[in-house]
Amino acid sequence: MIRINLLPKELQxxxxxxxKLFITVLxxxxxxxxxxxxxxxxxxxxxxxxxxxERKREEVEQLQKTAAEVDALLDDIxxxxxxxxxxxSIKTNRILWSKKLDDLCRITPSYVWIxxxxxxxxxxxxxxxxxxxxxxGGYLRLxxxxxxxxxxxxxxxxxxxxxxxxxxxxxxxEQVKPENFYSDFMNITQPEWRLVLLKGFRDPxxxxxxxxxDLRPLVERKA
Numbered sequence: 001m002i003r004i005n006l007l008p009k010e011l012q013x014x015x016x017x018x019x020k021l022f023i024t025v026l027x028x029x030x031x032x033x034x035x036x037x038x039x040x041x042x043x044x045x046x047x048x049x050x051x052x053x054e055r056k057r058e059e060v061e062q063l064q065k066t067a068a069e070v071d072a073l074l075d076d077i078x079x080x081x082x083x084x085x086x087x088x089s090i091k092t093n094r095i096l097w098s099k100k101l102d103d104l105c106r107i108t109p110s111y112v113w114i115x116x117x118x119x120x121x122x123x124x125x126x127x128x129x130x131x132x133x134x135x136x137g138g139y140l141r142l143x144x145x146x147x148x149x150x151x152x153x154x155x156x157x158x159x160x161x162x163x164x165x166x167x168x169x170x171x172x173x174e175q176v177k178p179e180n181f182y183s184d185f186m187n188i189t190q191p192e193w194r195l196v197l198l199k200g201f202r203d204p205x206x207x208x209x210x211x212x213x214d215l216r217p218l219v220e221r222k223a
Contacts, residue, residue, distance in 0.1 A: 095184050095215070097119070100181065100184070103181040107160050107181055109153075109157065111147040111153055112147070112153065114142055114143070116143035117142055118140070119139070120139055121137060121138040121215060122138045122215075124217070124218055127217060136186065136187070136214040136215055137216050137217040138214075139212050141211075141213075142212075143209075144157075144210070145196075145207065145208050147206055148206060149203070149207060151207065153207075154193060154209050161213065162188050163182050185216065186214050186215070187213070187214040189211055191209040192209060193207050193209030194207070
């Protein structure tokens with residue numbers, strides 16, 4: 001069968017689709033499909049990553065809550081340990097005043113007699129921890145008489161009460177606590193004294209003096 005195109009030549013060329021235009025249209029369609037597929041892929045990827053980020057954020061928040069609970073427990077444990085240490089220190093350092101009075105009677109010579117004894121033991125809650133001066137745990141004040149007017153007797157009695165070398169204590173980093181009468185004290189004052197007349201004594205002129213011993217604190221200062 002023979003087909004004959006009777007249209008003019010110029011119309012015959014117009015009815016035919018150019019090859020370059022056809023290829024360009026196909027390439028545009030293909031590129032558009034690739035771009036659409038790429039956009040859809042990235043869109044789904046972003047959605048997936050957002051879900052993962054949300055899950056990770058929730059895990060981080062849960063871990064932060066757990067960490068806060070652990071920190072609170074550690075703080076409580078440290079607080080309980082500090083309290084336990086303070087209680088043990090108080091029990092360990094508690095003064096047995098009956099034994100202390102026995103020691104005082106034992107070391108007091110016959111020419112010295114105690115007419116008054118004042119004691120105040122501070123509770124750790126009363127400590128000031130003033131930087132200007134050392135914190136004490138209280139005091140023991142003795143009001144005494146020494147027979148005769150010999151001041152050396154009073155001085156010797158003070159040394160007997162202390163029975164620890166001050167020069168040695170200056171070079172010790174830790175508090176020295178030997179097992180003697182002075183073991184629970186940290187300082188002893190210089191005696192305040194005066195000569196008095198006591199009627200009826202063989203030596204009417206005697207020395208009346210007062211000395212104070214500062215107690216060691218029951219607990220150490222917190223850092």
